[in-house]
Amino acid sequence: MKQMNSNMMRRLVMKRKVIIMIFITITIVLCGLYLHYENTKLQVSNYKIVNNNIPVDFNNYKIVQISDFHNNQSNTLTNDLIKEIEKQKPNIIVLTGDFIDSSKTNVEVAMNFIKKINTIAPIYYVSGNHEASVKSYTKIKEQLAENKVVILENKKEELKINESSINLIGIDDPRMAYESFISDSEIVKVELDNTKYNGDKYNILLSHRPELFDTYVEKKIDLILTGHAHGGQIRIPFIGGIIAPNQGFFPKYTSGVIEKNKTTMVVSRGIGNSIIPLRINNRPELVVITLYNK
Numbered sequence: 582m583k584q585m586n587s588n589m590m591r592r593l594v595m596k597r598k599v600i601i602m603i604f605i606t607i608t609i610v611l612c613g614l615y616l617h618y619e620n621t622k623l624q625v626s627n628y629k630i631v632n633n634n635i636p637v638d639f640n641n642y643k644i645v646q647i648s649d650f651h652n653n654q655s656n657t658l659t660n661d662l663i664k665e666i667e668k669q670k671p672n673i674i675v676l677t678g679d680f681i682d683s684s685k686t687n688v689e690v691a692m693n694f695i696k697k698i699n700t701i702a703p704i705y706y707v708s709g710n711h712e713a714s715v716k717s718y719t720k721i722k723e724q725l726a727e728n729k730v731v732i733l734e735n736k737k738e739e740l741k742i743n744e745s746s747i748n749l750i751g752i753d754d755p756r757m758a759y760e761s762f763i764s765d766s767e768i769v770k771v772e773l774d775n776t777k778y779n780g781d782k783y784n785i786l787l788s789h790r791p792e793l794f795d796t797y798v799e800k801k802i803d804l805i806l807t808g809h810a811h812g813g814q815i816r817i818p819f820i821g822g823i824i825a826p827n828q829g830f831f832p833k834y835t836s837g838v839i840e841k842n843k844t845t846m847v848v849s850r851g852i853g854n855s856i857i858p859l860r861i862n863n864r865p866e867l868v869v870i871t872l873y874n875k
Contacts, residue, residue, distance in 0.1 A: 632872075639747060639783075646806050650679065673705060678711075680709070704730045707752060712754065735753055751787040812835050813832055815860070836849075
């Protein structure tokens with residue numbers, strides 16, 4: 582009898598171990614599938630920007646924003662991104678910094694992506710902090726220019742439809758200035774002044790850094806398109822992102838539309854990853870902005 586009870590106990594213990602192992606295995610598989618989905622399934626965010634300073638001719642003018650590409654090497658994500666850009670039929674495409682990654686730079690991957698989208702619409706580009714950290718940036722700029730990308734280094738382009746126009750301004754990431762003793766805000770103020778933009782026109786600024794929002798407000802920019810924050814990397818419902826570069830823990834500017842006075846800023850969560858290799862509750866994002874006069 583004792584022998585029988587002992588055998589039954591062993592079988593029960595073994596059965597429990599098997600059940601636990603199955604549960605752990607299923608949990609690991611489900612977590613893996615979730616993380617794969619969160620990091621490769623593109624999300625499209627559509628924003629309607631209404632401003633009386635936007636010329637009537639620019640009603641329904643569509644801008645597609647790609648930020649923090651970090652020479653993304655997921656074929657699934659890149660292919661979905663290309664298809665979605667084609668579907669949107671934008672007037673222009675803007676790249677708002679960190680197109681490459683300084684720790685795992687792969688210029689070929691980045692340029693192959695450009696070659697697949699440069700026939701869709703004109704492309705405008707500004708640098709991010711990662712471009713400031715690579716020695717090959719001059720070569721990268723040359724290849725971008727060869728592929729019909731307009732590089733905005735502290736300058737403006739006038740976008741025209743019929744007799745109407747708006748300004749598209751682009752500034753370098755503050756790290757490009759290599760000034761340790763001058764604040765990023767002061768660097769950006771100088772960069773903006775150097776563009777000699779006309780404050781009477783509707784001005785769109787491409788800048789990598791969302792944490793400098795108050796500076797953009799001070800300079801009375803109408804619309805700023807930024808990235809850099811990676812959506813806070815891990816997003817908690819009702820709270821937002823956990824951490825972002827140059828903002829620290831529980832950052833203020835990680836995603837969506839922020840408004841103050843007459844200035845509007847759109848923060849893209851970006852496409853790729855860098856130092857922190859995973860996103861949680863924070864899918865790669867393509868931002869689509871449509872302008873309206875009213």
